[in-house]
Amino acid sequence: MRVIAQRHGKDLIVHLSQEPDEDHLETVNGQSDQVWVDLTFADPRQARPQQRRLFFALLNDIATYYVVPPDFLKTMFYTQYEFYTAGKSISLSDATQSSVSDANQLLDLVIDFMFEWRVPFKRGYELLPKDEAYYQYECCRHRVCAICGREHADIHHWDAVGTETRKLADHRQHQFMALCREHHTEFHTIGAEAFSQKFHVRPTRLKPEDLIKLGVMTQKRINEIDRRKSNEFSSNWH
Numbered sequence: 001m002r003v004i005a006q007r008h009g010k011d012l013i014v015h016l017s018q019e020p021d022e023d024h025l026e027t028v029n030g031q032s033d034q035v036w037v038d039l040t041f042a043d044p045r046q047a048r049p050q051q052r053r054l055f056f057a058l059l060n061d062i063a064t065y066y067v068v069p070p071d072f073l074k075t076m077f078y079t080q081y082e083f084y085t086a087g088k089s090i091s092l093s094d095a096t097q098s099s100v101s102d103a104n105q106l107l108d109l110v111i112d113f114m115f116e117w118r119v120p121f122k123r124g125y126e127l128l129p130k131d132e133a134y135y136q137y138e139c140c141r142h143r144v145c146a147i148c149g150r151e152h153a154d155i156h157h158w159d160a161v162g163t164e165t166r167k168l169a170d171h172r173q174h175q176f177m178a179l180c181r182e183h184h185t186e187f188h189t190i191g192a193e194a195f196s197q198k199f200h201v202r203p204t205r206l207k208p209e210d211l212i213k214l215g216v217m218t219q220k221r222i223n224e225i226d227r228r229k230s231n232e233f234s235s236n237w238h
Helices: 022-029 049-066 070-084 100-116 133-141 181-190 192-199 208-213 219-237
Strands: 002-006 009-013 154-157 176-179
Touching: 049 070, 049 100, 070 100, 100 133, 133 176, 133 208, 154 181, 176 181, 181 192, 208 219
Parallel strands: none
Antiparallel strands: 002 009, 154 176
C-alpha cells in the first residue's frame, strides 16, 4: 500500500493481492459497495512500565469486585490474548519482548471485559489513557462518562451538528464522546479545545452498527444516504 499526501490529510491506497469476495463482504458488512475497516499503526517499542502498572491496577479492580486472585486473572487474560492473536504469547515483565502495541492489545481486552461486565474502575481509573480511541469507543458503546465514569451518559457530538440538520446528518463522519450531564454542560461552557486540554481526552468515531444501537442513526437513514451518494457519484462520473 502507499500513502498520498493531501493538503488537509492523507489518503491510504491499499493494493489487494486478489479481488475481494463481494458475497462475503455483503454478508459480514451488510453491503458490498462500502466497507468499513480499522487501521492501526504498530508501535514496535518495548512495552512500557506504565502499561504494566495499568494492567495490574485493572486486575486488582476486577479481583476486588469478583473476589478472585489476581494471578488467576493474569493467566486468564494472557490466555485470551494468545487466543485472540492466534497463538502469540505476551509478557509484561521487565525483560519482555512484547511491544507497546502488544501491551495495548492486552489492555484493550481487559478494558473491554470491565465494560461488558460493569466492573467499576477504581485504582486503575487515574492510570487509564483517556485519550486513546478504544477507551473512548467503549465509553460510548456502554454510555459511561469518559471523564468521571458515571453511567447513562449522553452521546455527545464533539464537532457541532445544527439541531435543524441533526436528523439529516451522516453521523458516520462525526466524532463522539460519552459525557454525563455535568461534563456535557462543562464542554459547552468552556469549548472543545479547553475541555480537551483540561481532561487530556480526544473523541472517537463510531461504527454504523453502534450508531444504530445507540439511537444516533437508523439503518434506513444510512441506506438513504448511501443511495444518494451513489447516485451523485454516478451522475458525476457520466
